[in-house]
Amino acid sequence: MAGGIGSRFWPYSRNHRPKQFLDFFGTGRSLLQMTIDRIRPLVPIENVLIVTNIDYRDLILEQIPDMRKEQVLCEPARRNTAPCIAYAVAHIRAITDKANIIVASSDALILNETEFQRIVSKGLDFVSENDVLLTLGMKPTRPETGYGYIQFEAADSDFLRVKTFTEKPNAELAEVFLKSGEFLWNAGIFLWNLQTIWSSFREFLPDIAGPFERGAAKMGTTEEEAFIQSMFASLPKVSIDYGIMEKAQNVYVLPADFGWSDLGTWGSLYDLSDKDKEDNVVLHCEANLYESQNNVVALESGKLAVIQGLDGYIVAESDGVLLICKKNEEQRIRQFVERADELYNGRFS
């Protein structure tokens, strides 16, 4: 999945260049490229599909030059994850009736790729032989309030039955979750086989499965694009978590620990990054900091920031926009972007 617009990372992330396409850590690889890199040992590249917005197709083909145009599925509208996944699954159904599927977002960070590959291989073995929906659960390391949690039933197995999915908890609850040892972070990485997930769509999201089944003859043909254009925008906006995972009875979680972060916000990027003696994080640019602590500073590469007397701020500049905002107010960035959109007619978004 590579259709997000990443507005929480504005102004670094922009409409024409959302965060999955950015080289966040200056390694020379974008988050999307890193996602593909870590999938390659598990899945032949010709079996990878990327679902995205039409605007990003060229950028994807540029970043992943050995993918064919046909592997990039374009959504005509944003309809959350369930229609996005249904589109890819319907495309696979036109090719084969037997497949194991990994669903992953293209904008997460995973530090230990070997462990990722070990866990995913193990998960694929499990779903290939069982009629289950498997999600990977990250072992929590802190009472994070920015993630969803998965509660599991203790069992003498690596694969644990899911009791509940819980949305982002408040600080107090997150502390309880962490201490209980019964909760894992929901990373949104799913494994299942083709039959199981399609049955689940039919059962829990017939408004989505139905239209795809009625057009099944067109999927995988030259008519696919026109068919998707005609029906996609009328699909309900619903997440795969809410639409299927929270309702199905055959949901399992495989605990994992491979240094995952959803890299959702400047704050999570700050937490992940190397800090100087005063706990400042400097990305891409040069920075001279005086009497300044706990900041994340990210200007375009080659630029210099000279900062005096700031504590706990985001200072981010990209492509004509400078953002200065307290780290603990970062949830308001979306609102700032919306306001700027109104004022400047989308010029800075």
Add this chain to the structure above:
Amino acid sequence: MAGGIGSRFWPYSRNHRPKQFLDFFGTGRSLLQMTIDRIRPLVPIENVLIVTNIDYRDLILEQIPDMRKEQVLCEPARRNTAPCIAYAVAHIRAITDKANIIVASSDALILNETEFQRIVSKGLDFVSENDVLLTLGMKPTRPETGYGYIQFEAADSDFLRVKTFTEKPNAELAEVFLKSGEFLWNAGIFLWNLQTIWSSFREFLPDIAGPFERGAAKMGTTEEEAFIQSMFASLPKVSIDYGIMEKAQNVYVLPADFGWSDLGTWGSLYDLSDKDKEDNVVLHCEANLYESQNNVVALESGKLAVIQGLDGYIVAESDGVLLICKKNEEQRIRQFVERADELYNGRFS
């Protein structure tokens, strides 16, 4: 005089483009152009000389297209104002033995040009008939600690004898100066005739007058440039205030009130500029400010600043450098520039 490097306005002012060449207020005219504009009704343009660094000659000829190259006198080294003025005066001596001279810097702001012209005309009349050194004294409007002061002897005349020149006072003293009514701000705008100033150079700064007199035959010829190259760097570094004005007995001041500011710092620019309801000043760029007061925000034109939770800061960005600094720490900007010079070998200065 247009040779300054304006480091207190870094990063807006840069080595390759000091503040006198910048369009500070977005009016379409640089400070230098505004200086020339206000002099034009008083002095034919062919009688104007600009003393500057060789690096800025082309920029000057571009900004003032009706000046000839010969009117731009280039200092091979920075030697403060006395050698700079002596150079121009020696150049004039090669052309004529009778002239009235206005000396002014190219980076001050004057709001009331008509009053400026009235005062300067009156001053020129006075110096053309008297063997005096005249300076313009600005009526102080606040206890400014950033300016030098001139104390005068009360008299029943517009032209007052100068008692003392005082360097930048502390806050307490500035308050006393303001209340006494006997002090004016030293704007560094001087009027005198050719004979009087050259006699003063001979008397008080023979180390400067001497070398110019020995080369007098070369001044105004094709040999002038080589002659200046050979001798200028060995002249003593001294200001006209310290070298002559504080020592001569025939120094007069003409009080004036034409909306002058030396525009020396971000703080003075802030004080001068229009403010929004929260007392923020925004220059050149767009800005959306949230919970922010008393800031001066100056990004390059066409850019957007989104700022949350800042009080009393300078936020200035230009040509690859972002400065964020408390307004009341702005005297440290020079030190920041020096540090950046050391670290990056002059790349950002």
